[in-house]
Amino acid sequence: MKNVWQTTLVAMLLCASLNPAGAAEPIKVGSFLTVTGPASFLGDPELKTLQMYVEDINAKGGVKGRKLELIHYDTGGNAKDAVNFVKRLIKNDNVDFIIGGTTTGDTLAVIPDVEKEGIPFISLAGAVEIIEPVRKWVFKMPHTDRMAVAKIYEDLRKRGLTKVAIITGDGGFDKSGREQLLKLAPQYGITIVADESYGNKDTDMTAQLTKIRATDAQAIINFGLGQAPAIVTKNIKQLGITLPLYQSHGVASKTFIDLAGEAAEGARLPAAALVVAEQLPDADPQKPVLMAYKNKYEAKYGPVSTFGGHAYDGLMIAVAAIQRAGGTDKTKVRDEIEKTQGFIGTAGVFNMTPQDHMGLTVDAFKLVEIRNGSWKIVQ
Amino acid sequence: MLEQIFQFLVTGVTVGSLYALVGLGFALIYNASDVVNFAQGEFVMLGAMTAIALLGAGLPLPLAALAATLAAILVGLLLERFAIEPAQGASVVTTIIITIGAAIFLRGVALLLWGKDFHALPPFSGDAPIRLGGATVLPQSLWVLGVTVLLVGLVRAFFNRTLLGKALLACSFNRAAAQLVGINVRVMLRLAYGLSAGLGAIAGILIAPITFSSYEAGVMLGLKGFSAAIVGGIGNPMGAVAGGVLLGLLEALGAGLISSGYKDAIAFLFVLLVLFFEPTGLFGHKVAERV
Numbered sequence: 001m002k003n004v005w006q007t008t009l010v011a012m013l014l015c016a017s018l019n020p021a022g023a024a025e026p027i028k029v030g031s032f033l034t035v036t037g038p039a040s041f042l043g044d045p046e047l048k049t050l051q052m053y054v055e056d057i058n059a060k061g062g063v064k065g066r067k068l069e070l071i072h073y074d075t076g077g078n079a080k081d082a083v084n085f086v087k088r089l090i091k092n093d094n095v096d097f098i099i100g101g102t103t104t105g106d107t108l109a110v111i112p113d114v115e116k117e118g119i120p121f122i123s124l125a126g127a128v129e130i131i132e133p134v135r136k137w138v139f140k141m142p143h144t145d146r147m148a149v150a151k152i153y154e155d156l157r158k159r160g161l162t163k164v165a166i167i168t169g170d171g172g173f174d175k176s177g178r179e180q181l182l183k184l185a186p187q188y189g190i191t192i193v194a195d196e197s198y199g200n201k202d203t204d205m206t207a208q209l210t211k212i213r214a215t216d217a218q219a220i221i222n223f224g225l226g227q228a229p230a231i232v233t234k235n236i237k238q239l240g241i242t243l244p245l246y247q248s249h250g251v252a253s254k255t256f257i258d259l260a261g262e263a264a265e266g267a268r269l270p271a272a273a274l275v276v277a278e279q280l281p282d283a284d285p286q287k288p289v290l291m292a293y294k295n296k297y298e299a300k301y302g303p304v305s306t307f308g309g310h311a312y313d314g315l316m317i318a319v320a321a322i323q324r325a326g327g328t329d330k331t332k333v334r335d336e337i338e339k340t341q342g343f344i345g346t347a348g349v350f351n352m353t354p355q356d357h358m359g360l361t362v363d364a365f366k367l368v369e370i371r372n373g374s375w376k377i378v379q
Numbered sequence: 380m381l382e383q384i385f386q387f388l389v390t391g392v393t394v395g396s397l398y399a400l401v402g403l404g405f406a407l408i409y410n411a412s413d414v415v416n417f418a419q420g421e422f423v424m425l426g427a428m429t430a431i432a433l434l435g436a437g438l439p440l441p442l443a444a445l446a447a448t449l450a451a452i453l454v455g456l457l458l459e460r461f462a463i464e465p466a467q468g469a470s471v472v473t474t475i476i477i478t479i480g481a482a483i484f485l486r487g488v489a490l491l492l493w494g495k496d497f498h499a500l501p502p503f504s505g506d507a508p509i510r511l512g513g514a515t516v517l518p519q520s521l522w523v524l525g526v527t528v529l530l531v532g533l534v535r536a537f538f539n540r541t542l543l544g545k546a547l548l549a550c551s552f553n554r555a556a557a558q559l560v561g562i563n564v565r566v567m568l569r570l571a572y573g574l575s576a577g578l579g580a581i582a583g584i585l586i587a588p589i590t591f592s593s594y595e596a597g598v599m600l601g602l603k604g605f606s607a608a609i610v611g612g613i614g615n616p617m618g619a620v621a622g623g624v625l626l627g628l629l630e631a632l633g634a635g636l637i638s639s640g641y642k643d644a645i646a647f648l649f650v651l652l653v654l655f656f657e658p659t660g661l662f663g664h665k666v667a668e669r670v
Contacts, residue, residue, distance in 0.1 A: 041495055170640075196639045201599040203397065203590035206390040207634035207642075210383050227497040227591045234589075238508045238517050239386070259499045259591050262506060 026069035027062075027328055029054065029315070030095030032085040032110075033124070034102035037077035043102040045308030046124055047072060048301050050099070053315050056296075063319050064326070071095055075102075079109035086110040090117045096328040099314045101125050102307075104172065111138055120321075120334045122314040124307070127176055131357040139337055139357045141310040141317075141347060143272065143364055145173070145223075148249045149180040151270035151365045153188040155378070156219060161244070165194035165217035167208055167232060169224040174200070177223035177248055193217050200228050206235045219243050225250040230259035237263035244268065249365065253305060257373055268378060270365040272306040274346050276375050289344050309346030317343055317350065382513030387635040388628065389511065393520040395627020396527040397590075400582035401604025402611065402619035403534060404575035409614045410538075410551045411571030413471050417478045418458065419579055420601020421485040426451045426580025427592035428489055431498045440503070448580045454485070455576025459569050482597070489594035500587040519588045526585055527620070530578065534616050547571060551614065606650050612663020621662060626650075 031050060034043035054070045062068060071093045073085035082101065089095045090113070097120040101107030104127040111130075114121040114137050121138050123130050128144040156164065164185075168178040178195075185192055193215045196208040209232070212220060220243050222232045229251045236245060245267045247256070252271035257264055273280060277290035293312055297304045320343065321336035322328055340359060343350040348364025368375040401423055408416040430447035434440060462477050503522050508515040537544040549557040550567045558564050582600075583592065590596070604619075607626050611618025626646055633645035653661060 198634075198639060199643055203586070203599075204390055204394045204631075207387050207631045208639045210386045210390075211635055211639075214383055227593070230497070230499075230591065231589075237506075238515055240508060240515055255496055259497055261499070261501075 024064075024066040026067040027322065028093060028095040029068055029070045029318075030086075030089035030093060030098040030100070031070060031072040032075050032082055032089065032098070032100040032106070033072065034077045034106065035074040039077045039103050041305070042124075042307045043074070045297075045301070045305045046100075046102060046311040049297065049308040049311040050315060052296065052300060053312060057319065063322055068319075072100075075106050077103060077106070079105045082106040083109050083113060086113050090114075090119055095119070096322075096330070097121070097318050097333060099124070099311065099318060104130065104176075107140075111135060114138060118334075119330055120318065120337055122318060122337070124310045124314060126173070128180075134355060134357055137334060139314075139317075139352070141313045141345070141358070142307075143249065143347060143360055144358070145177045145248070146180045146184065147360070147362050147365055148270045149177065149184050150188075150362050151367055152221060152246045152248075152268075153184060153190060154362070155246075155268065155367050156190060157188055159219075159244070161218040162189055163191050163193045163216055163218045164221055165196070165212040165215055165219070165243075166192055166221045166223070167194075167196040167198065167205070167212065168222070169198055169200040169226075169228050171200050171225060173250055174224050177250075181221060181223065198228060198232075200224065200226060202228065203231065204235065205232050206239060209235050209239050209241065213239060213241055217243060219246060221246045221248075223248040223250070227259060230256055230264075233260040233267060234263045249306075252368075252375075254303060257370060264370045265372075266369065268367060268369045271368045271375065272309065272347055272364070273366050274304065274306050274309045276366055276368055276377050279375070279377055285344050286346075286349070290346055293346055306346070313343075313345030313347050313350070316345065383635065384632075385512055386514040387631045389514040389516055390635075391628035391631030392624060393516065393523060393627070394630060395607075395624035396524050397582070397586050397600075397623070398603045398607040398626050399620040399623025400523070400527050400530065400585070401579065401600050402607030402623045403530065403616055404578045404582070405605055405608040406611075406614055406616045406619040407534070407575040407578065408571050409608070410616070411547050412463075412474070412568055413551060414463075414474045414478065415605065415613070416572075416575065417475065417601065417605075418482040418485060419575065419604060420597030420599075421482045421489075422451050422455060422576045422579030422597070423583035423586075423600050423604075424489060424592060424594065424597035425454060425485065425576075426583030427500065427587035427596065428493050428498065428583075428594070429580075430584045431500055431587065431592065432493065434500065440501070444581075444584045447584060448577050451580030451583075452573045452577045455572040455574075456569055458576075459572035463568065463572070464565070482601070486594055486597065493594060495594065497591045497593045498587075499591045500584065502588040517589065519585075523585045523589070526581065530581065531617070531620050534578075538616065543570070606647070609660055610650055610653050612657075612660025615660070615662050618660055618662030622660070625661075 033046050035047050054068045058067045075082040099122045101123040104125040107123040107125040123140040126142050128146050130140045166181050168174040194212045198205050222229050247269040249270050252275050273286050280287045294304045321333050324336045325332035340350050340352040348360045350359040352359035367378040369378050404419045426447050429450050430443045433443035462481050502519045504518045546562045547567050550564050607623035608619040611622030630642050630646045634642040
């Protein structure tokens with residue numbers, strides 16, 4: 001017993017003496033993501049990306065001579081857990097900034113605590129409500145569904161199509177997308193002639209599409225995630241409907257093309273540039289960033305997803321802000337994040353302002369068309 | 380309008396036959412043991428996912444389908460042997476809870492084996508839709524319909540014509556009496572699990588080109604199949620089939636004529652009404668317990 005005490009004492013003394021002597025304390029990166037549960041396809045690549053780049057930055061000597069230390073909690077998509085973890089990150093772990101909040105639900109739930117404690121928080125969730133109204137400490141990386149809708153409507157206008165049918169699922173992403181579709185339609189002179197829905201686990205949508213076929217719609221827009229949009233796409237082909245089909249950025253993955261097969265040919269959707277990285281002209285400033293991230297991720301984990309890219313953007317913006325601020329003073333870091341200008345990330349070029357805590361424009365989305373089982377940028 | 384309704388009906392029958400196939404598996408095990416096997420949906424998923432994996436490994440489709448069905452039967456037998464049989468003598472509710480546990484376990488194994496992504500099987504005979512009057516169907520839907528009819532016929536003949544089938548039925552009516560007349564109840568139970576696992580797997584393989592499959596695809600299919608079975612009167616295989624088709628038709632007509640948002644509500648309201656007025660289902664046996 002005595003021995004144990006002695007060892008402990010020595011260890012404690014060592015720690016105490018090492019800290020001031022060692023180079024510097026690590027910069028603590030707090031994170032809470034949905035790595036398990038239904039939204040795990042979002043959170044899983046996000047965590048992998050954070051781990052990979054924290055390791056990478058440390059291998060290159062850290063930030064201002066200080067190593068990064070990632071402290072992560074998995075919320076499992078439970079907003080209540082997210083709140084508890086964020087409290088723990090702030091009060092117990094004393095992190096310097098927080099990057100996380102895979103889903104809109106998780107993010108919105110923690111905002112009150114983040115604002116009260118005053119800690120820079122970079123969210124990886126989609127909804128526009130996160131940055132509207134602007135909150136002092138809250139920033140966000142991914143494109144919003146409003147931008148996706150705007151991109152689709154712009155293309156409709158170019159093609160001279162004004163009457164559309166929309167069909168959406170019953171998930172949060174789908175519903176929020178539907179809201180934006182309805183809200184933005186008048187601005188682009190678009191009339192919605194049919195507004196159908198389906199359950200995300202339904203196996204057949206021909207009944208809804210038969211109804212759409214009977215209207216005078218000139219195009220169909222489907223907002224959804226998972227396998228349902230692939231079934232919609234197949235059903236459209238089955239019913240012999242030849243209207244142009246638009247999908248959302250929610251299906252911008254190879255899985256969608258694999259599932260929908262030939263029926264997906266000609267479908268258009270807004271997608272982050274990461275999906276079509278190889279096809280960008282070499283002059284595009286985003287190309288080197290995208291290719292570097294893609295190659296690095298795929299060498300380690302397999303097919304890249306845009307969601308992991310958001311984590312990359314967030315970490316890099318925060319690191320750059322700490323570098324400019326010359327330390328981890330929370331107010332200074334926050335101010336520097338807000339001053340982010342011309343940062344080239346995977347999601348686009350970020351130009352933040354006190355009024356815009358995302359800093360992306362509609363141009364950050366590329367409109368792609370599925371051709372021969374692959375994505376083609378629509379010029 | 381007439382053309383539209385015809386399409387709704389076609390859609391309803393194809394979706395319904397899918398529910399019917401899953402419901403059939405429920406009815407089979409219930410017939411043998413009075414237990415609702417909540418892992419039935421997982422058999423469907425296992426059949427589809429195994430076939431997809433084997434096809435990906437280079438096996439031709441018919442062989443992959445056959446092997447996947449056999450694999451699912453094996454899983455069904457193992458489930459009976461190692462989860463249901465040790466609980467012999469436990470109450471029906473306990474056994475049902477065991478099947479729920481088994482379902483969660485099978486889902487977890489599938490998640491570890493095949494990840495979270497959706498996978499598809501290629502359609503058996505092409506993708507070109509077939510026109511029927513004003514409606515269109517996929518060739519794969521005809522496969523589903525055809526095989527459903529065939530399997531229903533086989534199951535019916537099995538229960539009505541063969542000694543084995545009658546022995547299986549006897550177990551459900553009175554286990555003790557069945558044992559007394561020399562039926563090996565334990566073997567009959569294994570048979571029921573193997574058969575319904577096989578049926579589930581075939582259903583999964585048939586519908587995988589239409590609905591795709593993932594580790595959790597069995598949850599929804601199991602629920603719908605179960606609804607089909609109780610609407611038709613659980614324990615009556617033909618009732619399960621009728622219940623499935625009815626449910627499919629209701630969903631399609633509800634989505635088409637009323638509102639796609641209330642499609643499931645309409646179908647489940649119907650299930651509730653049936654249970655309210657005909658607690659044993661539309662085609663169920665009238666139960667009379669003799670003391």
